[in-house]
Amino acid sequence: MLLPFLVIANDKVSKNATNKQELIWFVEDKAENKHLLDENYEISSPSTYIERLIITSLQKYNIIVKRSSSSRISQSIKDQNNVCTANRANTKARRAYSLFSSPQSFYLTHKLYRYKGKRPLSHALLNEKGQIKSLSHIFKVYPNHTIGIAKGVSFGEFLDKQISKLEHEDIYYLGGTNRVTALESMLYSERFDFLLALPIDMEPTEKQKQQLEYYPIAGAPPYLIAHINCSNSDLGKKAIQDINLILEQLYQSPKYYKAHQKWFSEKELSLLQLYLKQRFTDKTYISKD
Template sequence: MKPLFSLCILLLSSFISQAQTVTLLSDDPKDLELFYTTGNHDIASDSYRLLLKNLPDIKVELEIAPTARIDALLKEDRTMCAVNRIKTPERDLYNIYSYPVHLYPSHRLYYFKNKTPLTDDLLTEEHDLISIQKLITKYPSATIGIESGRSYGNALDKQLSKIKEKNILRRAGSDAYQSMIALFQRQRVDLLITYPTVFKEYTTGQNDNIGSVSIAKHPLFIAGHIACSNTAYSQEIIKQINRALLDLYPSDEYLSMHLHHVPNTEQSLLTRRISDLFLKYKLLSKSDFK
């Protein structure tokens, strides 16, 4: 009986180990290195390393896929999760989301000063771009580069949906960040919406003709979530992630990780936003963890 008992224990242990292995999808090939390399790299990869360190019962297999492919996989009935997801009403229909894993300095619009100069009639009193539609109306031949399948947040998604297709160049693929910025630098597109940290990472050389501007009614910081396909196992994974995040939000390690990557001028505001995160989701957790 002892050999049989030992075999049963071995099989059970193997099953538990397999059950706790989660496929985690990303659209950025650099994550294959950054997720497993210590040091300060960027808010996204640093925050996921910190989170996974606090999830000892969950094993992760990181895979790279284009954004559109990730969208499709997260609609399937098998357990799959993805990082750096922005929560939108459409995605919320078929995905379940963690609490925010990090707050990321929000998108900016990049432009060429000599081709699409931002005159006063395009800007608010705070010097934000009034809207993308207003910019395209003034420069009707301008093209804007966006990544296929990517959400830029509810406000920008609505604006982009109103832009004519002739003014849009879409790019898909696992290297979309790098390739889109390369197209912009070669002036294959006139306008680009991306994160400032991403633009800095993938831009080569210095071009004083490139400017950037924040966009009115678009938040200063974007929350990045883990999203999973809607399965029973995914729901348990999300619960474990959320419990870990509630422990991380008030920690010095979580705050300092964020502050390392933002300018001094934004640190006070970001500190308040992280404090708000803890208060909001601590209250929400009372119903989530019943």
């Protein structure tokens, strides 16, 4: 179901679009995306802010914005030749049926959160760097504990593989439009013992911070990279090419830097830039100038 603001925004994009190719742009149906195309609403998430810039820059297409669940979006990309969506992990499974853009935005990777631990976390869970050895190792040490995980989304190939090895009864899955805030609230109300979440999604109060613990997962990439994902078709290829051109310009813009600066310190931005140069090329993705 389209929200009113999406219909209005889409009307703006669609004016004089008779001869434009139609591109269906799916937005994941969660509360954080509610104001995606409302220009009067300031977006703090780097990926959503950049997604808005890309949609409004794709003037050569008649963009139809629709809201849906992550699983239905994946199926639509498989079944239709004119579908795109943003903020997706680039995984081998998805590459088998779809196309990905250059990096859209960057996040500090998922951490394992614990709240109000009655005892210190067992050292048997941690390696010498203070990292969780693996998600499955948690339940060898704490067999009666549970972990909260968002339903129907990808955590990136590394963590997806670790999650697949967990027993179903050890996981508290939650989907729906408010799953991000709901999972955090459920951790604080002790509905489960651990939560796997992005730091950007955690908004504890000052009091909650005092009892909130978080741990990195050994072997997990330090950053989660979001991409635009489109149908594997001639139109999808064309859209990806146009999106990449927009991204190339955005990488060097103050807007792109500012979007990430809200969630990374100057030191963290420097480390991110170094990581990207080592993994990809000497291209600068995030620049002050």
